[in-house]
Amino acid sequence: MDEQRFYEKLGKANGWDFSTLKSESEGAAWDFYREAANYSAPGSIVLDIGTGGGENVMKLAESCALVVGIDLSEAMVETARSNGEKANCPNVRFLQMAAESLHFPEGFFDMATSRHCPYDAAEAARVLKAGGIFLSQQVSEGDKENLKQAFGRGQAFGQRDGMLKERYIIELEEAGFSDIECHDYDAAEYYQEPEDLLFLLQHTPIIPNFGEEPQDMETFNKFILQNQTSKGIRTNSKRFLLKAYKKEQEK
Numbered sequence: 001m002d003e004q005r006f007y008e009k010l011g012k013a014n015g016w017d018f019s020t021l022k023s024e025s026e027g028a029a030w031d032f033y034r035e036a037a038n039y040s041a042p043g044s045i046v047l048d049i050g051t052g053g054g055e056n057v058m059k060l061a062e063s064c065a066l067v068v069g070i071d072l073s074e075a076m077v078e079t080a081r082s083n084g085e086k087a088n089c090p091n092v093r094f095l096q097m098a099a100e101s102l103h104f105p106e107g108f109f110d111m112a113t114s115r116h117c118p119y120d121a122a123e124a125a126r127v128l129k130a131g132g133i134f135l136s137q138q139v140s141e142g143d144k145e146n147l148k149q150a151f152g153r154g155q156a157f158g159q160r161d162g163m164l165k166e167r168y169i170i171e172l173e174e175a176g177f178s179d180i181e182c183h184d185y186d187a188a189e190y191y192q193e194p195e196d197l198l199f200l201l202q203h204t205p206i207i208p209n210f211g212e213e214p215q216d217m218e219t220f221n222k223f224i225l226q227n228q229t230s231k232g233i234r235t236n237s238k239r240f241l242l243k244a245y246k247k248e249q250e251k
Contacts, residue, residue: 021191023189028237028239032113040110041110045109048112049117050071052117061089067092068092077096111128114135125175130246135241137241139238141161141163142186143155154206155206182242184238184241187236187238191232191233192233
């Protein structure tokens with residue numbers, strides 16, 4: 001419930017818009033929505049699961065006929081619709097919907113995507129056409145490792161790296177996907193100023209309830225001193241990418 005309230009609050013504020021945040025990454029092997037655009041065709045219909053504020057999924061608008069972004073958060077959907085109007089993307093629609101209960105016909109989409117959010121593999125398979133592609137980028141347990149070690153808490157803190165990836169691969173196989181590929185990267189990430197890293201922690205659940213523990217700001221300042229480099233304040237961005245195809249119907 002705390003995570004959901006945080007997510008709703010973030011949706012009302014700015015969605016997942018980090019365009020003002022000054023940071024750079026070294027070693028990121030792909031850009032997720034550009035990768036998705038490589039697999040979409042001019043006439044394709046795409047579903048984006050957990051679309052957030054819609055800022056990123058609109059990158060697909062030019063490469064397909066229709067993009068439908070869904071999110072469980074009403075506030076996120078409102079922000080996404082506002083962003084869609086500002087971006088003048090008439091072929092992008094945003095709907096409030098749960099990933100485990102998709103209100104679409106079977107075989108409706110050519111492609112489904114999901115970035116940094118849970119999804120239901122069986123539901124994704126149901127609404128995809130035979131031969132349709134599913135792409136998902138997720139945050140690995142080893143992401144922001146030095147930050148979580150510094151604070152002694154965080155997303156997936158203490159969990160074995162790779163557990164989430166293994167579970168999702170099994171679920172995709174059980175849902176009827178084939179030719180499953182998995183790619184990983186662990187990139188160095190540099191935040192230009194302490195204010196940039198502070199913005200990240202205030203607008204993501206990387207460190208749960210950041211700022212509410214009495215020692216949080218002291219820990220934050222100590223982390224800055226220990227991880228300051230000539231390129232910025234260093235941490236890491238660890239991601240994995242799953243690509244799978246819905247099996248063709250047997251004749």
